[in-house]
């Protein structure tokens with residue numbers, strides 16, 4: 041396949057390596073420095089685009105892909121308040137998009153088990169639950185997209201939680217847990233050095249804590265999943281999330 045990379049930072053560079061190893065060809069690489077090359081004509085040379093840029097640039101890039109008629113795999117996070125609008129534009133225009141807050145296969149297994157666990161915990165009301173996420177200090181958005189997906193999986197399945205709230209804790213700050221209502225689900229975000237991504241769900245009671253945790257050792261898992269998603273979507277139409285790719 042011919043692939044356009046929109047965003048050539050930490051993720052774009054690893055995706056290039058993995059896509060090339062899987063015998064794909066990178067026909068366009070767009071970064072902050074060469075935005076003038078992001079034209080409909082250049083995009084149309086690709087069979088699929090893979091978008092890992094920034095929360096502030098992702099929507100414009102999605103629209104560019106739609107205009108060029110190129111299916112787009114979106115890894116960028118921090119734009120999910122716009123999901124309904126993007127879905128509408130995608131479906132109305134007959135375009136093709138797949139997005140995931142996290143392309144790692146391990147995290148997608150985690151997402152599934154998180155929902156099953158949340159449903160089970162309806163039987164045990166003396167446990168409170170919270171989500172923690174830890175990422176590198178360059179990360180622009182909080183909470184992480186993965187943290188949001190985990191929280192939504194809990195809220196859909198655990199009757200006593202109705203909405204999530206986020207607290208970003210930096211070194212030395214104490215979390216203001218006191219302000220969290222019983223029906224709110226806390227997502228606590230930490231930013232530490234070069235951590236690639238750690239997510240934990242904690243069910244805490246007076247007598248014990250259940251910890252359910254995923255730790256990314258590096259970014260390769262995200263990149264492999266994104267290339268697999270590009271292969272999967274190349275012959276499809278419409279608006280997809282990564283759940284459509286898995287058969288849980």
Ligand SMILES: NC(=O)C1=CN([C@@H]2O[C@H](COP(=O)(O)OP(=O)(O)OC[C@H]3O[C@@H](n4cnc5c(N)ncnc54)[C@H](O)[C@@H]3O)[C@@H](O)[C@H]2O)C=CC1
Nearest residue numbers: 047048049050051072092093097115116117141142143262
């Ligand atoms: N869904 C997933 O599995 C994962 C998602 N991410 C998300 O992907 C995004 C990118 O992550 P990183 O590569 O770590 O960030 P990064 O900061 O290393 O790279 C982003 C790149 O986008 C470039 N850029 C800026 N404006 C652009 C534009 N208009 N068009 C194209 N590129 C532009 C920047 O120059 C930069 O090099 C973030 O939102 C992050 O949260 C990161 C890892 C996994």
Ligand SMILES: O=C(O)C1=N[C@H](C(=O)O)C[C@H](O)C1
Nearest residue numbers: 117141142179184185186237
């Ligand atoms: O910014 C990152 O690095 C990551 N972003 C994604 C997220 O917001 O969940 C996925 C992964 O955790 C790494």
